[in-house]
Amino acid sequence: xxxxxxxxxxxxxxxxxxxxxxxxxxxxxxxxxxxxxxxxxxxxxxxxxxxxxxxxxxxxxxxxxxxxxxxxxxxxxxxxxxxxxxxxxxxxxxxxxxxxxxxxxxxxxxxxxxxxxxxxxxxxxxxxxxxxxxxxxxxxxxxxxxxxxxxxxxxxxxxxxxxxxxxxxxxxxxxxxxxxxxxxxxxxxxxxxxxxxxxxxxxxxxxxxxxxxxxxxxxxxxxxxxxxxxxxxxxxxxxxxxxxxxxxxxxxxxxxxxxxxxxxxxxxxxxxxxxxxxxxxxxxxxxxxxxxxxxxxxxxxxxxxxxxxxxxxxxxxxxxxxxxxxxxxxxxxxxxxxxxxxxxxxxxxxxxxxxxxxxxxxxxxxxxxxxxxxxxxxxxxxxxxxxxxxxxxx
Numbered sequence: 001x002x003x004x005x006x007x008x009x010x011x012x013x014x015x016x017x018x019x020x021x022x023x024x025x026x027x028x029x030x031x032x033x034x035x036x037x038x039x040x041x042x043x044x045x046x047x048x049x050x051x052x053x054x055x056x057x058x059x060x061x062x063x064x065x066x067x068x069x070x071x072x073x074x075x076x077x078x079x080x081x082x083x084x085x086x087x088x089x090x091x092x093x094x095x096x097x098x099x100x101x102x103x104x105x106x107x108x109x110x111x112x113x114x115x116x117x118x119x120x121x122x123x124x125x126x127x128x129x130x131x132x133x134x135x136x137x138x139x140x141x142x143x144x145x146x147x148x149x150x151x152x153x154x155x156x157x158x159x160x161x162x163x164x165x166x167x168x169x170x171x172x173x174x175x176x177x178x179x180x181x182x183x184x185x186x187x188x189x190x191x192x193x194x195x196x197x198x199x200x201x202x203x204x205x206x207x208x209x210x211x212x213x214x215x216x217x218x219x220x221x222x223x224x225x226x227x228x229x230x231x232x233x234x235x236x237x238x239x240x241x242x243x244x245x246x247x248x249x250x251x252x253x254x255x256x257x258x259x260x261x262x263x264x265x266x267x268x269x270x271x272x273x274x275x276x277x278x279x280x281x282x283x284x285x286x287x288x289x290x291x292x293x294x295x296x297x298x299x300x301x302x303x304x305x306x307x308x309x310x311x312x313x314x315x316x317x318x319x320x321x322x323x324x325x326x327x328x329x330x331x332x333x334x335x336x337x338x339x340x341x342x343x344x345x346x347x348x349x350x351x352x353x354x355x356x357x358x359x360x361x362x363x364x365x366x367x368x369x370x371x372x373x374x375x376x377x378x379x380x381x382x383x384x385x386x387x388x389x390x391x392x393x394x
Contacts, residue, residue, distance in 0.1 A: 016065050016068040016073070017069050017076060019062070019065045019069060020069030020070065020073065020077050020080070021080055023066060024077070024084050027084070028084035028085070028088050030050070031088055032091050033046070034351070035088075035095075035098035035101065035102060035347075036092070036095065037351065040351075040352055040354065043351045043352055044352070082242065082246055085242050088102070089102065089235060089242065092232075092235075093226060093229070093231040093232060093235055094229070094230070094231060094232055095232060096232045096234055099232050099235060099237075100306075101351075102238055102241075103234060103237045103238045103241040104303070105342055105347055106238070106241035106242055106244070106245045107241055107245075107300075107302060107306075108299075108322075108326065108345070108346050109248075109338065109342040110241075110245045110295055110296075111129055111295070111300075111323055112326040112327050112338045112341070112342055113245070113248040113252045113295055113335060113338060114129075114252075114291070114292035114296040114299070115292055115323060115324070115326075115327050116252060116292075116327055116330075116333060116338055117252050117288050117291050117292040117295070118288050118292040119332050119333075120268075120331075120333030120334070120381065121255070121256060121261060121264040121265055121268060121333060122264045122267055122268050122284060122285055122288035122289075124173065124181065124285055124288060124289060125182040125185065126185050126292070127182055127185040127186045127189060127317070127320050128186070128188045128189040128192070128320055129320045129323035130319035130322075131188060131189045131192040131193070131315060131320065132162045132165070132166060132296040133296050133297070133300035133303070134192065134193075134196070134300060134310070134314070135162040135165055135192075135297055136158030136159065136161070136162050136296065136297035136298060136299065136301040136303075137158070137210070137303055137304030137310045137314070137315070138196070138208065138304070139157055139162075139297070139301055140154050140155070140157075140158055140210055140211075140300075140301040140302075140304040140305055141202075141203075141208040141209065141210040141304055142208075144212075145208070145209065145210075145211060150215070151211075151212075151214050151305065152215055154301060155298050155302055156298070158297040158301025158302075159293075159294035159295065159296075159297040159301070160294070161297060162293045162297025162298075163290045163293045163297065165293075167286070167289075169185070169289075170289050170290075173185065173285070174282050174285050174286070189316075189317045189320050190317060193312050193313075193315060193316055193317070196315070205311065205312060207310050207311030207312065207314075208309070208310055209308060209309055210304040210308050211305065213236070213237070213240070213302070213305040220236035220237055220240070220305070220306075221233050221236075222236075224236065234306075237302070237306045241302065241306075244298065244302060248295050248299075249335055249339075251291075252291075252295075252335060256333070263284050264288050267279065267284045318360055321360065321363075321364075322345055322346075322359075322360075325341075325345055325363045325364075325366075325367050326338060326342050326345050326346075327341070328341075328370065328371070328377065329341035329344065329345065329363075329367065329370055329377060330342070330377050330378055330379065331376050331377020331378060332377065332381065334376075334377055334378075334380060334381040337378045337379030337380070337381075341377075345363060349362075
């Protein structure tokens, strides 16, 4: 059966690519104003507007045009999205808190991409995402204070240490199945936070200071200048966070569309059948767990450098649940759905402080409702597009 591509027809007289670029520009302007909104009434109004717009997209057929644009002009659309994000960062140039929120969202997005390599591709449940995030952050804290390593290498080291500790955890994970493997990651999450609290070398419950990001002689805690105007130093971290999220997206997408990704997906669907066809199930799980934890650790290292201080309470089991909620809301294996869910889970409670105390309850209810009525997530994974040239006879 041949996999058909959507025809590059027009929507309301416009080519799909033009429609896609216009939608990206509108979303970027909306996101800029949403991040700047101060009052909760304004935020609620914008949320309502977004909900109405989302409903209208489906009714008018605009979603099909966007799908065609992403399918037929994927590279151009991805570049446009990245450029729009950079423009939003510079439009927020002098605003500290909105940039901090945006960068945090991008880092949580990177973490969720790593979890998607484990959840979405291989079916491995990991409830210790915040712990591996913390491994990266504490690695950055120790190395920035007690070594002369360049910060770029410290970011890499955060991912490496996260993967190494993950290799210790993978042993009991691959020897168990189903909910038992999930219990292993939950136990590790609790143990990790307890270990940090009782370990005085790592600052105990008081935490540790983390050195800033420095590269090519530039300190990221210094405010850049743009046409004589001083910008927030968070611009530096936002740009690096955007680059990291983009690299993580491309890595997971290419992994997913490779033969390694096909192996991981077959393990997710049926481990027994995969083993019968000669696939090494254990090796596939180790690869997915390692790849995911590297991304999570790198994001954690950059997060530590950005906020300059870390403590055990920043990496609790409840934070791991929020990361899992991002993956489930977005849709297992759906990278764009993950990005959208990260915005909802991270940004919305910050903008609506009334939700802050009840965010875990709120997202628990939302996840339950999603699993009951829309288990595929906000933006379902489209498996048919992974191997467009595949034929059954091959």
